Amino acid sequence: MSSASRPVIAAPTAGIYIHVPFCRAKCLYCDFYSLADRDDAVDRFVGCIAEEIHRAASRVRDWRFDTLYIGGGTPSLLTPRHLERIVTALQQVLGTSRIVEFTLEANPGEAPEEKLRAFRDLGVNRLSLGFQSLDPGLLKFLGRLHDPRDCNRTFGAARRAGFDNINADILFNVPGQTLRRWQSDLAALVELGPEHISAYSLTVEKGTPLRGMVAAGEVSMPCEEVDAAMYARAREYLPGRGYNAYEISNYARNGRACRHNLHYWRGEPYLGFGPAAHGFDGARRWWNVRNLDGYLKRIEGRNSPVAGGEELDPVQLHNEQLAFGLRLSGGVSVTADLGYENAADFTNRYEVQLERWADHLALSGEQLSLTEQGTFLADTIAADLFLEGRKPVPHRKQRPPAAPARG
Ligand code: SF4
Incomplete structure (x- = not known):
């Protein structure tokens, strides 16, 4: 056993995640657990979520929840009545009075203003919009049902409905996307002015149609240099326009970092409800069956x-x-997070690696973080620092999405 001991978890606040596995259509690249054409099961699903929440009561009496995230899938396909039923169960069982951030994911073109207003009235105070691209051709390629005008319309509807905290998801490294086009997406996004931007590199996931097309030679992914250039462009451009790069793929205006996702990155507890949802109590992780009918049954x-x-x-x-802490601009504490006695204990153990990554890692007091150059090789550097050469379990498909492979 190494010199690192299990860090003491001093009753951190926790998040609640609810997975809504319904979509209008399945996108080419998506490996989140979601199904198209299952509107028939939505009522039953909501009833089961309420029941699962009720069952959780005894397990989490001491937990203090401060974030609620409804992801998917496409949660904006739920009706306000459905959402009300879920929120009521949460209020009755887990208590929602301390929740400061309540996010709901919505797709452009699938969330009319009236519905967004009703969601807002039910307590949703942060909206995450799946723009993915502002190029009509790329959206079509990705299998998205919306076009760029829907992004603008839904964003405007969200503002009119009272949302002052909006995230936009956007992808780079898409086949056919040029650096110029990526730059133009970034500029258009900044002009629109969401409070938060998640910019992820498109990855080819197992079991997706995109994987099959790449394997068959029908589609070529951009080369690593293009991927890195697009990543670098976002890292240069967005911070210069008021978006802090607080995580490798996430940018936020002051005070608008996603508190729920910070629970994941900081290794804090969360409960998950719904098919394929994960929970974590600081030491144990568990996951629900990844099958809607199996879940309902x-x-x-x-x-x-x-x-x-x-x-x-x-x-x-x-x-x-x-691995997850290094993704944050603030990095990880080698004492509180990693369990070393002090900074010297850490540097003694990692002398060789710290020398090897001298330009990529910075240790300031007890805080270890990546330099900007280091963010390009985050996974490689983290792996080089793993104890006993053991890889962590890959972050499961629950927001935030799996880390793009950089390095
Ligand atoms: S990317 Fe989003 S909208 Fe598309 S299938 Fe996956 S969960 Fe549904």
Whole structure:
């Protein structure tokens, strides 16, 4: 066993995640758990979510929840009545009085103003819009149902409905996308002015149609240099326009970092409800069955929806804290987060690696972070610092999405 011991978790605040697995259509690249054409199951699904929330009560009495994130899938396909039922269950069972950030994901063109207003009235105070691109051709290629005008319309509707905290998801490294086009998307986004921008590199995930097309030679992904150039462009452009690069792929205006996603990156606890949702209590992780019908059947049959779980040992916890914490601009504390006695304990152990990554890592007091140059090789550097060469379990498909492979 290494010199790192399991960090003490001093009752951190926690997040609640609810996975809504319904979409109008399945996008080419998507490996989130979601299904098209299952409107028939929405009512049952909402009833099961309420039931799962009720069952959680005894397990989390001491938890203090401060964020709620409804992701998917496309949660904006729920009706306000559905959302009200979920919110009521949360209020009754887990308490929502301390929740300061309540995010709901919505797709452009699928969230009319009236509905957004009703969501706002139910307490949603942050909207995450899946723009993905502002190029009609690229949106079509990606299998998205909206066009750039829908992005503008839904954004305007959200503002009129009272949302003053909006995230826009945007992709780069898309086949056919030029650096010039990417720059123009960034400029248009800045002009629109969401409070938060998540800019991810498109990755080819197993089991997606995109994977099949790439394997068959029908589509070529941009080369690594183009991917890196697009990443670099976002990292240069957005901070110069008031968006802090507080995480490798996430940018926010002052005070608008996503508090829910920070729970994931900081290794703090969260509860997950719905098919494929994950929960984590600081030491143990578990996950629900990744199948809508299986989930409904288990809940309605009074069985647990949990399909698996694992206790993370101190080495795994260390490696996960390192991998996710290094993604944050503030980095990780080598004492509080990684469990070393002090900074000297850490530097003694990692002398070789700190020398190797002298231009890529910075240790300021007890805080270890990546330099801007280091963000290009985040995964490689984190892996070089893992204890006993053990990789952390990849971040599951729950917001925030899996890290783009940089390095
Ligand atoms: S990318 Fe979003 S909208 Fe598209 S299928 Fe996946 S969850 Fe649904």
